[in-house]
Amino acid sequence: MVRDVVQAACPLWRGLPALDTALAGLPDWTRQPAEHAVTMTGELTDCFADRTDGVAQLSAWAARALPGRVRIYAGRDGFRAPGEAAGLAASIASANWHATAALVGRSVPDALLVDIGSTTADLIPIVGGRPAATGYSDAERLETGELVYTGAVRTPLLALTDHAPFLGRRTRLMAETFAHAGDVYRITGDLAAQADQQPTGDLKGKSRAESEARLARMVGRDRGEGSARDWLLLARHFAEAQMRLLHDAAATLLSRPDLPEAAPVVVCGAGAFLAERLAHRLGRQPLAFTGVIAEQVAGDPAWASTCGPAVAVGLLAATDPAIPEDA
Numbered sequence: 001m002v003r004d005v006v007q008a009a010c011p012l013w014r015g016l017p018a019l020d021t022a023l024a025g026l027p028d029w030t031r032q033p034a035e036h037a038v039t040m041t042g043e044l045t046d047c048f049a050d051r052t053d054g055v056a057q058l059s060a061w062a063a064r065a066l067p068g069r070v071r072i073y074a075g076r077d078g079f080r081a082p083g084e085a086a087g088l089a090a091s092i093a094s095a096n097w098h099a100t101a102a103l104v105g106r107s108v109p110d111a112l113l114v115d116i117g118s119t120t121a122d123l124i125p126i127v128g129g130r131p132a133a134t135g136y137s138d139a140e141r142l143e144t145g146e147l148v149y150t151g152a153v154r155t156p157l158l159a160l161t162d163h164a165p166f167l168g169r170r171t172r173l174m175a176e177t178f179a180h181a182g183d184v185y186r187i188t189g190d191l192a193a194q195a196d197q198q199p200t201g202d203l204k205g206k207s208r209a210e211s212e213a214r215l216a217r218m219v220g221r222d223r224g225e226g227s228a229r230d231w232l233l234l235a236r237h238f239a240e241a242q243m244r245l246l247h248d249a250a251a252t253l254l255s256r257p258d259l260p261e262a263a264p265v266v267v268c269g270a271g272a273f274l275a276e277r278l279a280h281r282l283g284r285q286p287l288a289f290t291g292v293i294a295e296q297v298a299g300d301p302a303w304a305s306t307c308g309p310a311v312a313v314g315l316l317a318a319t320d321p322a323i324p325e326d327a
Contacts, residue, residue, distance in 0.1 A: 002297045002314065005307050006030065009197040012042045016061050023065060036066045037317030039073040039096040039309055043089075044138070052089040059085035059092070071320075073099055073313045076136070079320050094138050096309035097122040097147075100268060100289070101131035103312040107292050110263040112253060114278060115289075115308055116246075116271030118153035118182075118198055122146065123249055126266075127258050145249035150242055152191060152271030153182040153198050157218055160241040166219050166234055167226070177201055178217035181242065185273075186211040187235040195270035195306050246278050254282060266292060268308040 010022040023031065043054030063070045063082035071079040074088045075095035085092055101113050101124040109129040115122040123146050125132040134144045141147035150159065156177040163172050178201055185191035187208055196206060204210050212231040213223040219234070226234075253259070265282065267275035268289035279286035289308055290301035296315055297304050304311045 002293070002304055002311055004029065005303045005311060007197070007303075007307050007310075010042075012045045013047050015047045016057065019061055020065065031067070033068040034066075035317065036062065036068055036070045037073060037079065037313045038062045038066075038070060039099050039313040040092065041094045041096050041309075043093050051093050052086060055089040055092050056086040071317060073316070075099070079317060090137065096313070097124055097133075097141075098131055098136075099312040099316055100124075100308045101126055101133070103315055104266050104289065104292055105129040105131065108264065108266060108287065110260050111266045111287070112250065112259065112263060112284070113266045113268065113289075114246075114250065114275040115268040116274050117151050117269045118195070118271075119149075119151040119155065121148040121150055121246060121249075121269075121271070121275075123148065123246075123253055125253055125256060125259055132258065145252050148245055148249050150245055151181060152185055152269075152274060153180065153196060155181040155242070156201075157181070157184070157215075157238050160238055160245070164219060164234060164237050166221075167230065171219050173218050174220055176217070179211075179214040181238075182206070183211040183214050184235045184238045184242075187215065187232055188239060190273050192270075192302075194303065243274065243278065243281070246274065247281055250278055250282055254284070268305050270306050272305055 006026055008022045008026055011018050040058050043051050043058055045054060048054035048057060059072050059082040070082055072082055072085050072092055073095055074080045074091040075098035077088055077091040080088055100115055104111060104113050105126045106129065108126065111126045113124040113126055133141065133146045135141035135146050138147055157179045158173055158175060163170055180201055182191060182196055186206060200206060201214055215231055215234060216223045216226065264285040264287040265279035266287045266289055267279060276286045290305045294301060
C-alpha cells in the first residue's frame with residue numbers, strides 16, 4: 001500500500017552531495033530504517049565518467065545513505081543488491097520506465113503506457129501483461145520512438161520547432177534557451193504547481209507574466225509588444241509542436257500488430273494532461289495510472305502519478321522475494 005509520496009528537485013550534475021541535500025530536505029519518514037527499493041535515471045549526468053560509473057556511484061550512495069535493506073531495480077534482471085550494480089549497469093541504467101510498465105501490466109494486459117515527465121516521455125507497449133518495448137537502453141529507445149526526449153517542464157522550446165506564427169507572420173526563433181515547456185503550460189494553465197519544481201530559464205519567477213516575458217524573447221520581442229491573447233496563441237503553437245512529436249512516436253508504436261485496437265493508453269507523469277490529450281488524438285481510451293493502482297494508494301493519487309516509477313518500484317518490491325543478506 002502506498003501511504004505517502006514525496007518528490008524533490010535535485011541538481012545532480014553538481015555531484016552526489018546534491019543528493020545528500022535533497023534527502024535531508026525530505027520528510028523525516030524518508031530517512032527512517034526501512035526496506036528500500038531504488039530505481040534511477042540520473043546515471044548519465046555529466047558528473048559521472050560514464051553510465052556504468054553513474055550506476056555504481058548512485059547504487060553505492062543509496063546503500064550508504066538509506067538505513068535498512070536496499071535493493072536496486074535492474075528491470076529485466078529483477079531486484080539486485082547494490083554491490084552487484086556495476087556488473088548490471090546495462091539493466092539498471094534508466095530502468096525506471098520498466099518498473100512502471102511492469103506494474104501496469106499486472107492490471108492492464110495490453111496497453112500503451114505514456115509517462116510524460118518534466119524532461120522526457122516514455123512510450124512503452126505492454127503486451128500480454130509484460131513490458132514489450134523493442135528497445136531497452138536510452139539509445140535503443142530513442143531509435144525506436146519509445147523514448148521521446150520532450151517533457152512538460154524542462155524542454156527548451158527551440159527543441160520543438162524552429163519557427164512560429166506571431167502577429168500574422170511566420171518568424172524564426174532565437175537560438176537561445178530563453179523559454180521552456182513549463183512557460184508554455186503555465187500560460188495555457190495546464191501545469192500543476194506541485195509538478196513545476198525546476199528553475200526557470202532566467203532563474204526568475206513562475207507567474208504568467210514572467211512566463212510570457214520569456215516566451216516573447218524566443219521571437220525577439222518584449223512582452224509589451226503583444227497582448228495576453230497573442231502570447232496564449234504563441235504558447236499553443238509550441239504545445240502543438242510538442243504534441244506532434246509525441247503523436248508521431250505513439251502512432252508508430254500503436255501500428256504494431258501485437259497491440260490490439262482496443263488497447264488503452266495509460267497516462268502518467270507530470271505531463272499526464274498531455275498524455276490524455278494524446279490518447280484522444282489517437283482515438284484511444286485514456287486510462288489514468290492512478291486508476292490502475294487506486295486500490296493500492298492511500299495518499300494523493302495525482303501525486304502518485306507524478307512519481308509513477310518510484311511508486312511502481314515500491315509496489316513491485318513489496319511482492320518480490322527479498323535478496324539474500326550477503327548478496
